[in-house]
Amino acid sequence: MSIKYAILGFLTRESLTGYDLKKRFADSDVLYWSGSNNQIYRSLVALHDEGLVTRAIEHQDDAPPRKIYTITGVGRDALRDWVLTPPEPPEVRHHFLIQLAWADQVDAGELNALLDQYAEEVHIKLLMVQEQAHRSIEDFPPRTSREATLRRAVAERWEAIYAEELEWVRRLRQDL
Amino acid sequence: MSIKYAILGFLTRESLTGYDLKKRFADSDVLYWSGSNNQIYRSLVALHDEGLVTRAIEHQDDAPPRKIYTITGVGRDALRDWVLTPPEPPEVRHHFLIQLAWADQVDAGELNALLDQYAEEVHIKLLMVQEQAHRSIEDFPPRTSREATLRRAVAERWEAIYAEELEWVRRLRQDL
DNA sequence: CTCCCCATGTAACACGTTACATGATTTG
DNA sequence: CAAATCATGTAACGTGTTACATGGGGAG
Structure with missing residues (x-):
């Protein structure tokens, strides 16, 4: 139930790298995930496998290649479906x-x-x-x-x- | 941060079995844990190992033995210390x-x-x-x-x- | 020269849920 | 006779966090 849709949400606005997404999550308190490397890079791999995003690899000679993720039509549909899933009350860990x-x-x-x-x-x-x-x-x-x-x-x-x-x-x- | 203190809290009122505790958690929405068997029985073993509770085993010939847990003085102190740990804002998974x-x-x-x-x-x-x-x-x-x-x-x-x-x-x- | 930013990822662990497994007694 | 309640526990899985690992470039 899941960080994957939050990632798709960000990708509706612009294509991003894993690192960019990490910053988005870090900057946001309301998106309650820590946005650790592990979660984000794994989620991106999964989203790519499912065809919800495409990956463009930008090779750089002097640095690790940037992998830029872009949401696909299927991805947009999946996000829309998720938005319409039965809503649940907030989980408050008080x-x-x-x-x-x-x-x-x-x-x-x-x-x-x-x-x-x-x-x-x-x-x-x-x-x-x-x-x-x-x-x-x-x-x-x-x-x-x-x-x-x-x-x-x-x-x-x-x-x-x-x-x-x-x-x-x-x-x-x-x-x- | 942790279910163990919630268990200790219940035990300040009365001695209970794992099964009793499970019901307490199931009845409570505000104690947000599911209170699954796994969590409770494991926690009780841990609490016992740490000396925060004692265990009385009531043997029954025709049924599994009831293990009744009672909070110790050390347990009460631990709970008191926990109550005074720096408070944190609620985590709202909205x-x-x-x-x-x-x-x-x-x-x-x-x-x-x-x-x-x-x-x-x-x-x-x-x-x-x-x-x-x-x-x-x-x-x-x-x-x-x-x-x-x-x-x-x-x-x-x-x-x-x-x-x-x-x-x-x-x-x-x-x-x- | 050190620290922060960019950019990728892995490994180990902690926490929590669901489902599995057993078996007697009571209630409908 | 079937289901719920009492009473214990284990196994497998999923999710999330922290720490580890690498390496170049720029700012103070």
């Missing part, structure tokens, strides 16, 4: 709430410090997704007004997730 | 937002159907976490008022996550 659920054993000072630390972390995340949203719109301006609406909605949702988390933890801090 | 980001290729009818399906799924999740929160409080009433506050805060957060997701998708449906 470590901190599990920690809190067993936090009655710690003393008040430690608990406050924990909440403050958490608020700080969430705040950083919020700033990051906000900045990414701006950069994304600058770097890849939407081509249709519908795409603009969708992209705005996606960005808003990510911002709201962290903004609401931050409000919640601050409220809890007050309540205790 | 499949659907990735789908939406590339959804400009589908037609309006399909997109609406997709959003409706998604709203339905999220609604179901919301009902589930609400029901779980009630059951949890009935089955394991909090022992201190501080624990009650914490448990309420945790439950509220889970409900809010899905409630806000639902509002968001309904708003987007209107906007399109």
